[in-house]
Amino acid sequence: MAAALPIISIAPYFSPTAAAAEREAVSQALHTACRDYGFFYLDISCFVGESETDELSRLARQFFFLPQEEKDRISIKHGDLARGYQSMGQNVTMGMSDNHEGIDMYAPTPKPSMDPKKPLGGVNPWPEVEGFQAAFEKWIEKMKTLGAVTMQAMAAGIQATPEESKQLQSMFSDPFWYFRIIGYPPLPKDHDGFSCGAHKDYGCLTFLWADPTPSALQVFLRPNPNIDFDAIAQSAAAVSASASTPTSAADHHAEEGGERGVWINADPIPGCLVCNIGEMWEVLSGGMYKSTLHRVVHRSSNYRVSVPFFFEPNFDSIIKTLPAARRLHLAERRNAATTTNGTKNPGAGAESELREYEPVVYGDFLLNKIASNFDIENGIAD
Numbered sequence: 015m016a017a018a019l020p021i022i023s024i025a026p027y028f029s030p031t032a033a034a035a036e037r038e039a040v041s042q043a044l045h046t047a048c049r050d051y052g053f054f055y056l057d058i059s060c061f062v063g064e065s066e067t068d069e070l071s072r073l074a075r076q077f078f079f080l081p082q083e084e085k086d087r088i089s090i091k092h093g094d095l096a097r098g099y100q101s102m103g104q105n106v107t108m109g110m111s112d113n114h115e116g117i118d119m120y121a122p123t124p125k126p127s128m129d130p131k132k133p134l135g136g137v138n139p140w141p142e143v144e145g146f147q148a149a150f151e152k153w154i155e156k157m158k159t160l161g162a163v164t165m166q167a168m169a170a171g172i173q174a175t176p177e178e179s180k181q182l183q184s185m186f187s188d189p190f191w192y193f194r195i196i197g198y199p200p201l202p203k204d205h206d207g208f209s210c211g212a213h214k215d216y217g218c219l220t221f222l223w224a225d226p227t228p229s230a231l232q233v234f235l236r237p238n239p240n241i242d243f244d245a246i247a248q249s250a251a252a253v254s255a256s257a258s259t260p261t262s263a264a265d266h267h268a269e270e271g272g273e274r275g276v277w278i279n280a281d282p283i284p285g286c287l288v289c290n291i292g293e294m295w296e297v298l299s300g301g302m303y304k305s306t307l308h309r310v311v312h313r314s315s316n317y318r319v320s321v322p323f324f325f326e327p328n329f330d331s332i333i334k335t336l337p338a339a340r341r342l343h344l345a346e347r348r349n350a351a352t353t354t355n356g357t358k359n360p361g362a363g364a365e366s367e368l369r370e371y372e373p374v375v376y377g378d379f380l381l382n383k384i385a386s387n388f389d390i391e392n393g394i395a396d
């Protein structure tokens with residue numbers, strides 16, 4: 015079955031001999047994917063070998079299969095309440111406990127003056143699993159490189175001038191990255207929640223590596239004039255909105271936050287990461303790029319592992335809408351107004367105005383989000 019989400023290879027941006035037109039095609043594809051889906055597959059096979067991701071999965075499982083008290087030794091509770099291990103149920107999305115455990119690691123403390131017992135003031139408590147820290151530190155470096163390269167490609171996709179592109183890169187010169195290593199046991203039949211509840215990511219770019227488990231990650235697609243929404247709703251990727259077996263495409267239609275759409279599976283593809291944009295790109299693009307709802311419903315019998323890496327702005331970067339986004343949006347709106355043979359041109363859907371967003375200091379925004387993420391008291395075993 016063809017993937018419902020676009021697949022984009024970043025290879026031309028890693029190849030010094032790639033033609034300008036090849037890079038342009040990548041940038042254009044990133045632009046339309048972010049505008050129309052907010053999600054895409056990023057083919058990184060030119061940059062990451064399968065043995066590297068297999069090793070991450072092996073190490074993660076080794077940690078998660080340790081006795082509970084071993085895992086709790088690096089609990090977020092003993093540290094700065096953000097870095098470290100969270101046991102089952104300790105992670106909360108929209109006020110409901112998620113059915114997973116995980117480890118969160120962040121870039122070094124942005125300000126040495128921060129309280130080591132307050133969020134982000136501490137150090138990452140690495141597990142004592144042989145090779146764990148070295149393998150994940152290598153992954154961090156790779157994902158930082160991938161983030162910088164993808165941002166360069168996206169700056170071209172949004173048609174930033176060289177000066178604007180430089181400004182954008184400077185907002186990410188010392189990215190306040192973080193990543194999670196998540197372990198998902200099967201969701202019990204009588205569980206009325208989710209493995210990970212519906213949410214949007216808050217930052218800039220999420221690079222998700224997940225093991226091959228199918229039918230776990232789901233993405234909420236809303237109709238827009240540039241995608242064949244009905245075909246997607248009828249495709250095998252669409253997930254039934256109700257628990258009963260769907261009989262028609264209409265059964266797939268769902269509503270989230272008052273918006274109509276369809277949940278589709280975003281199953282892993284070998285050599286690719288699942289990539290999505292977070293709320294910071296929504297601000298940068300004035301709402302032209304959508305931070306898209308997603309969730310995990312893992313009902314098969316295996317233990318699933320995923321490693322989302324969040325490529326984020328510098329802690330003190332001020333994020334505001336790029337002038338390039340306004341120009342491109344206007345150009346697309348003009349283009350959409352003209353029709354060719356009675357069909358709308360690409361860029362249709364740009365009829366509405368861009369939204370006005372208040373500038374955001376990324377670090378302040380992040381600290382606010384972290385405060386609502388964990389149920390430290392109730393989710394922990396002891």
Ligand SMILES: O=C(O)CCC(=O)C(=O)O
Nearest residue numbers: 194196224231310320322
């Ligand atoms: O495990 C996954 O597939 C997704 C996790 C996720 O969306 C997140 O941690 O933000």
Ligand SMILES: [Fe+2]
Nearest residue numbers: 213214215308
């Ligand atoms: Fe997410």
